[in-house]
Structure formats: C-alpha cells, structure tokens
Amino acid sequence: MERLLVLPTSRAGWGLLIAFVLLVLAGTWPVIGWVNRATLVMGLPLLVVWSYLVIFACVVVMLIGNRIVERDDHE
Template structure:
C-alpha cells in the first residue's frame, strides 16, 4: 500500500486550499506584526478592526468556495 496523502484533485480544490491558507496567514504571525500599531481605524484599535475584517473575509472566502463547488 502506498503512503500517499489526499490532496486536492482539481485546480478549484487547489485554489480553495490556497485561499484558506491565505486567510489563516492573515490572522497570524506573518501579518499581525505589520498591524501592531496604536493606530485607531474606524473607531477601533487596528488589531480589533482587523479581527472584524477577518470575520467577514473568512465568511466571504467560504461563500466563494461554496459557489465554486469546492468541497474541501
């Protein structure tokens, strides 16, 4: 028996994987230091504003993937 991993089978699947990894990176180490300032944006600390953006971005990406027929 081979030790193969299950990977996306279509280009849409790869797009889905890439989109999800991008969203996760936007909420973690590579990006958060760039936003770590005392600035206030739309009445909120920039990190709070970014958290709200991520909430809607995540839902938006998942909606787009549903629309594309990506099943994960």
C-alpha cells in the same frame, strides 16, 4: 495506496486551499505584527479592525467555496 495523501484534484480546489492558508496567515504572525500599531481606524483599534476583516473574509471564502462545491456537484 500506501503513500498517497489527500490533496485537491482541481484548480478550483487548489485555489480554495490557498485561500484557506492565506486566511490563517492573515490572522497570525508575521502578518499580525504588521497591524500591531496603536492607531485607530473608524474609531476602533487597528488590530480589532483587522481581526474583523479576517473574520468576514472567512465568510467570503466559504461562500465562494460553496459555489465551487455545488457547481462540481460533490460533497
């Protein structure tokens, strides 16, 4: 037991972990550098639009996560 780490135990769990990591990467460097331009999209700065895309992507990933957790019937 001494060397064990808690990691996902199913493919869906790994998929969720990867999605969480991708979300964090999307809001930080280097990805944030790629959208760091003084252009407007739908009247808003690109960085603002990207920030809200990341924010709403968090909701989508958690909604998918809820389905997985409730389907597998564990907390």
